[in-house]
Amino acid sequence: xxxxxxxxxxxxxxxxxxxxxxxxxxxxxxxxxxxxxxxxxxxxxxxxxxxxxxxxxxxxxxxxxxxxxxxxxxxxxxxxxxxxxxxxxxxxxxxxxxxxxxxxxxxxxxxxxxxxxxxxxxxxxxxxxxxxxxxxxxxxxxxxxxxxxxxxxxxxxxxxxxxxxxxxxxxxxxxxxxxxxxxxxxxxxxxxxxxxxxxxxxxxxxxxxxxxxxxxxxxxxxxxxxxxxxxxxxxxxxxxxxxxxxxxxxxxxxxxxxxxxxxxxxxxxxxxxxxxxxxxxxxxxxxxxxxxxxxxxxx
Numbered sequence: 001x002x003x004x005x006x007x008x009x010x011x012x013x014x015x016x017x018x019x020x021x022x023x024x025x026x027x028x029x030x031x032x033x034x035x036x037x038x039x040x041x042x043x044x045x046x047x048x049x050x051x052x053x054x055x056x057x058x059x060x061x062x063x064x065x066x067x068x069x070x071x072x073x074x075x076x077x078x079x080x081x082x083x084x085x086x087x088x089x090x091x092x093x094x095x096x097x098x099x100x101x102x103x104x105x106x107x108x109x110x111x112x113x114x115x116x117x118x119x120x121x122x123x124x125x126x127x128x129x130x131x132x133x134x135x136x137x138x139x140x141x142x143x144x145x146x147x148x149x150x151x152x153x154x155x156x157x158x159x160x161x162x163x164x165x166x167x168x169x170x171x172x173x174x175x176x177x178x179x180x181x182x183x184x185x186x187x188x189x190x191x192x193x194x195x196x197x198x199x200x201x202x203x204x205x206x207x208x209x210x211x212x213x214x215x216x217x218x219x220x221x222x223x224x225x226x227x228x229x230x231x232x233x234x235x236x237x238x239x240x241x242x243x244x245x246x247x248x249x250x251x252x253x254x255x256x257x258x259x260x261x262x263x264x265x266x267x268x269x270x271x272x273x274x275x276x277x278x279x280x281x282x283x284x285x286x287x288x289x290x291x292x293x294x295x296x297x298x299x
Contacts, residue, residue, distance in 0.1 A: 010127050013134040017116070018064035020131075021057050024115050029053030031111040037104040041090045052087070056080050060138055069138040072145045081149050084142075088150035101150065105143040109136065170196050172203035179280045180209045181273065185218030193229035197236055204242045211280040212237050215273045217248030227262045234267050243268065243283070247276035 011019075021028070032038050032053035033046050042049035062076030063069060091101050116135055120128045170192070173181045180203045182196060200212055214233065216222070222230075230246055237244040247270040249257075257264060270276040278288055 010123070012067070013127075013130045014064045014067045014069055016120075016131050017069075017135050017138060018061045020116055020119055021061035021064065024119070025054055025057045025061070027115060028057050028112050031115075032056070032108055035104070035108055035111070037087065037091070037101075037108065040094065041087050052083060055083060056142070060142060063141070064134070064138055069134055070141055072141050072148060074141075077142075077145050081145065084146045085149035088146050092150060098147065098150070102143060102147060105146050106139070108142075109139040112139070170199050172199055172207075174203075174207055175213070175277055176281060176284065176286075178208065178210045178284060179213070179277070180204065180207050180211075181213040181215055181277075183215045183218065183273070186220075188219060188226045188229060190225075190229070193226075193233070196229075197233045200233060201236055201240055204237060204240045209242050211283060212242045212244045213273065213276045213280065214244060214246045215248045215276070216246060216253075217250070217273065219248075219253075222253045222256055224260055224262055227257065227260075227264065231264070231267060245270055245276045245279065247271070247273045 010016075029050045030053075033042075033049040038049040038053060042052060059076045059080040063071070063074045066074060066076060068074040068076075088101050091104065092098075096104070113132060113135060116131060117128060120131060123131075170182060170184070173183065175181050180200075182200050182203075184196065188196070196214075200214070203209060204212055214230065216230075219226070234244040234246065245268045246264075249269055249271060270279060281288060
């Protein structure tokens with residue numbers, strides 16, 4: 001490369017960087033294997049860290065070759081996004097902050113810049129500065145990609161944990177043979193309503209339930225959106241062959257439903273879970289007989 005530059009045949013800085021990365025890939029990977037970002041993640045084998053470094057260098061060369069050093073969406077990054085996400089996520093699990101991960105990614109720039117300046121030692125000073133600047137921009141984009149993938153992975157984990165919590169917070173209780181109930185507590189939104197519907201329908205199939213009770217005693221408010229979700233769940237249960245009862249409609253909620261003009265005439269309702277269970281048992285052919293007063297007092 002220096003001979004071409006001396007002759008005045010200087011390449012575009014991005015293309016210079018691309019060729020430099022390909023030629024020095026192994027040296028760069030070896031240096032990066034000792035950097036904190038790779039060393040603290042790939043602790044089993046140094047060869048594993050070197051291999052990861054090679055993949056990243058190849059990706060950077062592809063991005064530079066395409067002239068997209070400032071584009072975090074460049075095709076070259078696609079092949080290493082998963083690797084970068086795992087690396088950043090591993091550091092985060094080890095207790096590293098976002099700022100620390102960013103600093104560790106930035107630390108990869110110095111050893112590679114040193115190699116570049118050594119490679120271009122015979123080139124004009126201005127050209128060396130242009131190439132060094134291009135490399136700095138490219139490494140900055142790499143750091144951005146790493147942080148973006150880490151954030152995306154973190155958000156995916158949060159979403160998965162949130163779904164798991166929703167499932168835990170939506171238990172299905174078998175009250176009697178053929179009768180199941182879902183006691184709802186807290187606010188109902190679209191995501192949770194979907195979990196309620198799926199959980200209830202799964203229980204109807206698994207328990208061979210003919211009656212399902214949705215108890216909303218613990219739901220603080222019912223608006224048109226919540227009512228719509230309840231009606232969809234009732235309709236879905238019917239399609240699965242189960243009759244659905246909505247219980248726990250308190251006076252304040254009943255007034256709200258009337259004021260909103262919500263039509264729940266097609267939905268079977270009961271004031272309390274006990275009333276709903278009594279109805280369900282009657283539908284199953286069971287007869288509930290109150291205990292005699294004398295027997296109650298003797299206890």
